[in-house]
Amino acid sequence: MSVDFQSAIAPLYQGLIVSCQAPVDSPLHEPNVIAAIAQASVNRGAVGLRIDTPAHIQAVRQRCQVPIIGLWKQQIPGYQVYITPQFHHAQAIAQAGADIIAIDATTRERPxxxxITNLIEWIHNELGKPVMADVDTIENAIASINAGADIVGTTLYGYTEETSKFSPPGFELLKEIVKLNIPAICEGGIASPQMARQALDLGAYAVVVGTAITGIDLQVQAYQKAIAK
Structure with a gap:
């Protein structure tokens, strides 16, 4: 399947991508609520959205026309990989309306x-979608590019065993990925507009912000914890 992946990626350039997600036990974890948050983000200038689960992607697609980076978090017993771990998860989010498929591109064992190479090939050839590789290290970034990834994100920096001693944002990792001449997206730990600007100044193709904008549950929890002290 010959597809112009650049047409899906280009609108993200130098822009803000808002991750609209909520914990499964939150009242915000409703497709219509996520879609409203996504629409509010687009209304204020977001150039793209990062959305989890087919139901949420479908609801957002009905209201928003900007590119959707879709993923499906799945906890599979015996495996640490959880961001779109298998091809059938990618199929479901593509059918729901995702423009770009995000996958865990670490070297951890897969179901x-x-x-990673097979998964990216299948997403490209069977679904006709570009792939965003969520990585934790520069070695995994290089491996994902060699496997055919179209975008590389710092998403998993600080969230794997290998990087657990570090805290996002992964600005140093970002600078290394930028040198690889592939669209590099800074995601994770961006907690202020100034940090988002810093990421772009370091060469990020685009920046993803989630909790700091849409994470009501975690934000309130953090404020309450500080007040309780």
């Missing part, structure tokens, strides 16, 4: 013996 059913799938490889």
């Amino acid at each position: 059913e013996g799938e490889t």
